[in-house]
Structures are given as structure tokens and as C-alpha cells.
Amino acid sequence: MSEQTGRLDRGGRIDRSRPMSFVFDGRAYRGFFGDTLASALLANGVHLVGRSFKYHRPRGIYAAGVEEPNALVGLRQGGRHEPNVVATTVELFDGLEASSQHRWPSLDFDVMSVIDRFSRVFASGFYYKTFMGPFRGAWMFYEKFIRRAAGFGDPPLEPDPDRYEKGHAFCDVLVIGGGPSGLAAALAAGRSGARVVLVEDGAELGGALLSRPQGGDTDAWLASAVGELKGLPNVRLMTRTTVFGAYDNLVFGLLERVGDHLPVPAPDQPRQRYWILRARQAVLATGMLERPIVFGNNDLPGVMLASAGRSYVNRYAVIPGRSVVVFTNNDTAYGAALDLKAAGADVAVVDVRGAIGAELDRAVREAGIALHAGCAVARANGRKRVRNVEVCVFDAVRGRIGATKSRLPCDLLLVSGGWTPTLQLLGQRGAPLAYDDKRAMLIAGAVPAGYRVAGSAAGEPGVRQRVASGMRQGGAAAEACGYAPSPEPGVLPVRLPDEPAMTGIAPVAVIPDPPGAGYRKKFVDFQHDVGYDDIALALSEGYESIEHLKRYTTLGMAPDQGKTSSFNALAIAAQMLGRPIAAVGTTTFRPPYRPVSIGALAGAETGLHFKPTRRSPMHDLHARNGAVFITTGLWLRPWYYPMPGESIREAYVREADAVRKSVGMVDVSSLGKIDVQGPDAAEFLNRVYTNAFDTLPVGRARYGVMLRPDGIVIDDGTTSRLAEHHYFMTTTTAGAGAVMTFLEYLLQTAWPDLKVQVTSVTSQWAAIAVAGPRSRDLIASLVRDVDMENAAFPFMGVRQGHLGAIPVRLLRISFSGEMAYEIYAPAGCGETLWRAISDAGPAFDLVPYGIEALGALRIEKGHVAGAEIDGRTTLADMGLARMASKKKPFIGSALMQREGLLDAHRPQLVGLESASGDMALRAGAILCEPGRHQGHGIGFVSSVTYSPALGRHVALGFVSRGLSREGDVIDAVFPLRGEVTPVRVRSAHFVDPEGRRLNA
């Protein structure tokens, strides 16, 4: 294990009493509690952490926060493995395992880095131009090779063992950002009594204050502000939480990383929590991010943002280099220069400006820092780490550069190209950004209602100004929510220091090549390997709109969403086009601000919990009786009831056989049930069903079919008339929800004048179908108060009575084609009802059956179900044309006359069976004329089964003009398996076409 050569002996906000060991690319290192993975790597002298996306160039840690473009690593192993994790945001824990990505065989020696030598051909649009054009299917051929060469980390292959949660939260004032202005805003709003939520991305409150030298006045202020906030019961502080999305009506998406900083989450805690937060006012105290300057080889390891250098020295007590050049176009980088000098580094500053303020100049001189004013770094040199920089005389006003003046040796180059306020959330709301020439930054233009911007996000220059702005905006937000302003709004816990405002900047984004030089490696977007030349190429090809430029070059489209690159791209494009930055505009911001794991968005709604599971009132009884269950829609239904040693085939054949020969019982509680009452109930049903229901006598049931307004069948079922104004409708299991919603829609929007009430009673009734030649005898032995004789209670009759003590509705209807009854009882009586019938069963050879047998029975009978009512079929397609009343209009009666729906070539429902021996058919097979296996064929197979009654395989399907093709042999083609089966077309009614058994 190596020494922490880059660690300072004292200082920093790390806890040296808590050493941590970790592994990076198989090597063990040590760090401290309070480190990030990035700071710990730098402490161990590790600068090379990754290979770039396209050219496989060596890349190092570039930033200290969320904006990091290079240091993406794979974290953890197995199911907890997470690719593309930003090392600068990973809190170090003991035993952490991380690996670099996108390199082979090793980070140090990467074979694919040869691409870098040929980078000229990999410019913007390279993939399109090279791989899409040459021949048909070229992209399909090349894609797999390209994917291997370019890309990010690999996803985990095992299931994620951790839990994720989803929560809803509400507040008056949401403060986004826990830096000085955010803390001040939360204080001002919190003191007034408003319910405040303060969200901070990092583990610690303080923001940029944490990157200042430890122990200053700002630390005292921070401690006192945080202390006061913690004492306010109406203020909730959420650290390790990112506001990643801002949506309509001040709804925000938050990601709370509950357990990411631990090896595994605590046993009672989720890994992450996704919050949907509703606020009445929001204060963006989101700070700002430093941006790079674009010059030759500006992506070498050892080149870093100035603010990052400052963070590493002050917060983590890590010195990322001993010999430092600071290259800047503005005042703020001097903070880093002075702090690094104080930490013992040799520091030189290269400033593009000819002169700097007197106060700053004196501080630099006193510290013994060499200042190269009016100069620029034109190129960094080195292989896997910067060794020296080429400094040229530079005229920042005219953008003119001279020949290389000197080479300054260094092992760290800190860069500051100015600052960009973090306003992505405002951008997500469609708020325009305005360019401020003086500060050379994009600031908020019109701020949407309910939003406020505070602190450095608003471009405020110093800590005192930022705190004051936070106080102002937080107080105003609370007031907007109706809270009286706090009595002493501006009073701060501790007086902040007076500091020189470091506001001077020369707006230089890119350094031109010195005379005679042609530097090709000048990167704008590090994460997607997009360079200065790529922007020039895109503009020369006419991609002048900033949105086109983004898509053609892919600049800003990497996981970091252009945090360090967007502004520079904009500035460079503006410069090349000779337009002001404001005229070029910005690209559209969309959520998320930071990548969000799919696991967090899914929360607990995974696996079985993805959707609710519905169980029949008799479910437990079925389970005790050995039923095997199957999921149909939301429902768990008995599939079959195997005897010991029986296969599914043997079981359902036995069950179906019993229904045809003696009697069977099946749980049909999942059928949709809708109670329809009111004086206009008959008229209403007449309108929604294709056939008449006003003529249905009380005590009778009728099969009905419903169409959508466009003439397509939506659902079928049986509706009984229990009383003059009272109907009991059943729907298919799958169609229940849609039918209910449709009925409500019609009654409330189209026909509010109809006096009808519809109520879903699906869960209120248990239902059992008893089917088979002995069904009447079985039920008659149990029901005393209903005359079960055929004449008294004929097919389609409805009676109410008692089975034992249970009040029941008896419907003599049949799905199987046998004499059958559906028995409805209050759901709470379901188990008792099932037991009562099955207890009486042995004398009648009763067999319980599941939906596999149910399906076989209905296919034999040619009854349509979900596979036939698939949202594309008409009444006529299913042989139900007679169901359409000619005496009254109904929903769909107009549009079912559409030309396309009357086409004589439409596929019609037929029966199918193998034409050569008994062969099983496949649902979904395409039906074709013999030997002509092309296109969509002439139809398809919808339902298949082995028919116990016929002793062979049969199927239902749709064939063009099928009713006139009875006896024809056509091909059932299943291209996925290369199968062709000749099938004979026949009537869909395989069993008892005359319906004698029903009426027996």
C-alpha cells in the first residue's frame, strides 16, 4: 500500500482519525473519512483515472464536484455495480472498490488509444458519413464494432439487491443549494415560520465555503447558521440530495442518496429515495460552476479547474501538484493561486489580461508568485501528466497571439475561464437566459412565477453579497407564501469578512494557435471528446443553430450534459459566426440535472409490486386445494388443479373432459361486474350494446357486445335484468376497467340527461360457474327456493335465491357450451359457497377446473375472447354481425359502416386444424396461401388448444373471406421457428354447433 504523497500534514475537513482503505483498478490505497474518491486518488498521486470517450486519450481528475467530465468510474461489484459514477462526488468509505472504464487491457496501456492518432477522421458526423452511406445495412453491420470502441461503463448484469423508495413532500419554500446564499435564504424563510426544505447535493452544508481555508470567519458563520437552522422545527435540511428536475406547478424531482456513502445501505434504509416535492415558492441558490479555457492539449491529466485545485488543498488537504501554473482570464483564480502557494507549492500565474487590480497585484507579489500578465497558455505538453506549458504573449482584446515565449515546467495546470451560474432548473422551465457582458456569464432573464434566484447563481460576486441576496430572496419567498417577514431579516449570526470583490474578467474562451502552430487537440467537451475543430467543421457545414450544432457534434450530450462545455461552445460558435453570444442562444435544458438511477425512479414498484395483484375471494381455498396459479391481467387465477404426478396437459384435459361428461366448477370472480340502475337504464344499455336490452324481460340475461365509437368491438359479456330499472352487467376480466370508464364517460359527458347510475361491483361479488350435463342436478340438490326445472328456469334465465344460507344470483349462461350456471354470492361468502358446492360434488363427479380448461372449452365452442377481441376486429369479423340491431342506433353503429370495415376481404373468424396428421398450432402464426409466404399473409392464428372433446389440436383464427373458404387448406407460417404447417379452414364451432347441450 502506497503512501499518501499528495496529502498535506495538516488542515482540511477530513477526519484523520478515521483512515479508510480502498481499491482502484485492483491496487489498494488509503484515504480518510471526508475524502471523495477523487481527493483520495489525488492524495495517492493518482492523476490518470480514465480514457476518453472517442479517442481513448488519457484523462485525469478535472474538477472537484458534480461538473467533473473525466473521472467516471465503475463503483462496487456484482449486482451493486454502478457504471459512470462521478469520482468527485463519491464519498470515500472503507472497502470501496472502483475501477476505471473504457480501456483495454489497462488504463495505463490502452490499445484503442491508437484512435487518437487518427482523430482527424473521427470528426463531427464521422459515424454518419462513414458508416451509414456505403451500402444497405451498413450501420447495422458496423454498429456493434463502434459500440465496443466508443462508450462508457458496463451496466451490472445481476439484479440490484438494494431497495429504493419513492416519497412525496410538501413545503412553502424550497431552497435549492446549501451554500452561503441557500443557508441565508432558509434562515430568512425559516425565521418567518414558513415550512422550508433546504436541499443540498453534497454530504455537508456550506457549498463553496467548504473550499476556503479552514478556521476563518466564514467557518464561524457557517457553524452558527447551520446551528440555527437545525433548531428550527419548520426547516428540513436534506443533504446528499439533488433537485434534478423542475416541473409544472412548482413540482420538483429530488434524488436522496440515502445509502450511497456506505458499503451497503443500513438494513432499514433504502439505497436511494426519489422525492416528488411540491413547493409554493422556490429559491435557486444553486451556485455557479467554473469553466475551462480551450487551448492545445487542455485535456491532459494534471490540468484542472482552479476552483478544484482550491477545493483539494483546503477541503481535503490534498496538494494535487507541487509545481503549479494557474492560467486565468479573471480574478477568482488568484484565490487558488494564493492557497496553493500557502500550502507549499511553487506557483506561477498566467493571466490573459494585461494588468490586474492593485490589491490583487500586491497580494500576488507578497506571496512570491510569478505573474505573467498579458500572456496565454497555448498548449500543455506531457503524455499522461502535464510536464510543461507553452506561454505566449497574448492580446486578449484583439485575440492576437505571439510566438511561444517560454515553457514553464509544471505538474499541475489550474485553469479558470470564468463562471457559469447553475441555472439548469430555470432552463428546464423554459426560462430564457440573458448574457451579461460585464460579468461574462449567462444569468437569469425573466424568472418564472414562484421562482427566485439568489447568491452566485444570480451572479453575486462575494460571500457577503451572496448571503445578503439569500436573505432577501428567502424572506420574499416566505412573504409570498403569506408569512410575515421576520423582525430582523438581515441580522446574521456572525459578521462576515470584508473581502475584495474579485469580479474582473476578460471574456476569452479559446486561445488561438501561435503563428505556425496547428494544435488539433483543443477540447471543449471532454466527456464526449468534442473539440474546437469539430465546432468549426459543423458550422462550415451549415449547422449554425446552436441546437443543430449540439446534435451534429454531440457536444453537451454526454452524461454531464455540458456542465463545463456548453458555455464555451456557445462563446466559440458566437465568435466564429461573428454574432453576439445573446444572438446565438442556448440549447434546451431538460431533466435530469444529474443522472438518476432507474431503480430510484421505479422505487418499490418492481417485480411483483410493479402492479397490484388481485385475488379472488376463494384464492386461499384454491391454494389449499393445490391449484397452480397464472397471472391474467392483474388477477391471479387458478390455472389447473393437478392430481399427484399430473402434467398441465393431463390435468386440464381431465378437467375439460369432466365438464363435457359430468360437471365442473370454475372460479369466475374476476369477471367485471357493473350494477346499472335508474329509470333510463334500459335506454342506456340499448345505446351502449349493439343489440337490444329494453326488450329483455325481468329474470332474463342476454349476451351483449359493445363497440367503440369507431365501430371496433371493445368488450362482450352478459347482462341480466334483475328488475325494471335494475340491470347486472358482466364484462371480461381484462375489459372491466375500460368498460366502466367508458360508461361513466358516456353518462357524464355525452348523455348527462339520462337518469342512470353505474357502480363497479366487481369486488363485491364472488362468482362460480358450474358447467356440465349434471350441473342442474348438482345445484338443485343445494338450492331449495328456486325451481330448477328446464321449463321453469331455461337457458338465459336469471333467478335469485339461496344456496344453503347464502343469498345467490343464479344465471343460466354458458361459456363452455355445456348446460351451465353462474352463481354469484357476496364476496365474503365466496369460500363458503365454493365449499358447499364442492362438498356436494362427489355424487355428481364434480371436478374443479382452471382457466386452461376454460380456454379449451371456449375454443372448442368457437366463443371469442381477448385474443379475438383485440381492438382491431368488428362484429362481422367475429361472425357476430347478427348482434347488430337494425332497429336502433348504438355506439359505433355509424362508423362500423366505414368503407374499410365493410371490405369483403377482411379476415373473418374461422376454425383451423392441421391438414396432415394431428399437429399443434401456434398462436400468432401467419396464415398464407399455400407456398406464398409473404408480407402479412391472409390472416393469423389467434387461439390454440388441444381439444379434449375432439381428441386433436384445434385453433381459432382470422382468414380473409374465411367463411367462404371452409375446407380449403392454407399454410400456418411461424417464421421465428421456421415452421410451416398446412391447416384446414373449417367452422369455428367445433363442438355442438346447434347448442343442444346448452338448452338441455
Add this chain to the structure above:
Amino acid sequence: MLRIACPYCGERDQVEFTYGGDAASGFPALADADLDRWTDAVFIRDNPRGEHRELWQHQHGCRQWLYVVRDTVTHAIQSVVPARDASPAAGADGR
């Protein structure tokens, strides 16, 4: 995310509601067998920039259908009335 003020239940989150389509097209009389009118009502939709009349059902609440006027640019909801009180041909207030 929208917040819809259900006239029966109060202001509720969008997730409780189901979008029920364009309310402007209306529902022709069943006896009207004119194919063009039905085709217009069922298939033809405007895509206005600005004020849009639409139906929502408070599916996970009172199950009432609501007539909502919403701005398609700002997503601001101007009015919500019970659909049974709103004639599709009526003005922006639904009356």
C-alpha cells in the same frame, strides 16, 4: 406536473387523473348516421397553441369526468367544471 382542482375533491395531483381526450369535438347524436360528422368527432383533432378544452377523469378519486380548459403553452389550467355541466359547444367557462 399538473394540479387539477377537482370541483368535488379539491386540488389534486395529476397522477389521480386520466386524460380523456379533446372535449371540443363533442359526441354526435347516435341517430345521426352521417359518416363525415362521426369521422370528425372521433378522429379529427385540433392541436391548438394556447387554450385547449379537454376532458379528464378523476379516476383515482371521485371518478367524475371533468371539463378542463388548459393552456398548451404554459400548462396553466384556466377552469375545471364537472363535464355533465359543460356543453362541449359552450364557452371557456364551460357554460
